[in-house]
Amino acid sequence: MFKRLRVSDGRRMVPLTIRNYARGDFAKLVALQEQCFPPPFPSELWWNEEQLSEHVTRFPEGALCAEIDGIIVGSMTSLRRNIDPNTRHHWSSITDEGYIRNHEADGNTIYVVDICVAPNFRKLGIGKWLMQSMYETVVRLDCDNLLGGGRMPGYGDVANEMTPEQYIEQVVEGILHDPVITFLLQCGRLPIGIATNYLEDEQSCHHAALMEWRNPFKKERV
Template sequence: MSENPDKAQVTVRNMVLADIPGVIELQKAAFPYMAAEGVIWKPEHLESHISVFPEGQFCAEYQDTIIGSCSSLIIIMTPEYKDHTWKEACGDSFFKNHDPKGDTLYAADVSTHPDYRRLGVASRLYEARKSLAVEKNLRRIIGGGRLFNYCEHAKTITPYDYVMRVKKGEIQEPVLMFQLSNGFDFIKILPNYLKDARSLNNATFIEWKNPQYRRDS
């Protein structure tokens, strides 16, 4: 990596099969805690994502290195704010739940390489998802967000109270603060969402509503 990487050299595009080894290495660097527990993509998962919904899989590249990625699928969720696990929403890790006739883009994951911070990679990936939702006339984007620093407060406050204190600026929480700054709203806590030692398996149900959604189209 160069000492002063240039944002202009970051390219966001749809993921292709040749990107899979780079995405796997990215996941290991971005999620060391989850990688240790085996909770990261495997090649066969990414192959399935590209097969079932190629438009929903994005990667960010810098000087021939994959430094960011995100995976998405279209679903129908009824009721629209129901409790769910990551596995239930995504149809396991193979996106078996993908439904082209759905109205909701589900954000299965987003990862950025820790060595390439301040390049706006995550924001670029979020914008790619938003553009896709507008293009497909989807009503919203939803997902389950990590509570990365909750493990440091779990003995004294509940996940919900933790989120409330983050929103007030009393606790620094990088994931949720970033999501809120990108136009997502916190809906509620999803318990037992995904095996994650730092979040104690909790997640935030987050939602972005497409302002250009056309109900009758």
């Protein structure tokens, strides 16, 4: 994957490169995680070099970064798995705690491990371009779908008033806004269920919405 384009925040146009990240990018990727997940988020949960090495070795097609003027301002990581979307799962088990050693080269699903964009660059649509680029990977590899658990950080504020399912329904209908789920909806992903105890995430009450994008060009298996 390598593409060059220009993106805008409505005020300025800047050049953006989306490409596969490599070993020479590891320090910049860790620095990006530090920007995106500052304290009190535990630093031991940022990417480490062993995890990043597994990403670029096992599934380099699923290791994407966004770069502006030589600065990595966003990244997205995925793996392939054979997944029944109706089967209950957790982030740690489905992604091997982010190490993706359980990557399946013939997996029917591309599963999102992580996506992040540096705070100072979040009005340029970089997250959507990363997501679109991963959709292209789904199509190119003839996978069934892209799937991943979306945090629902707004849910904690209304958890005493509604179930997670009711919350997601109201976000889909536009009654409520959630910074993560609304973004994923704008990228074309749709909720297909709720995963409980998906992550240690108090804002989401430890829930996540399973958000799917189905490959519209899926070839029929012979």
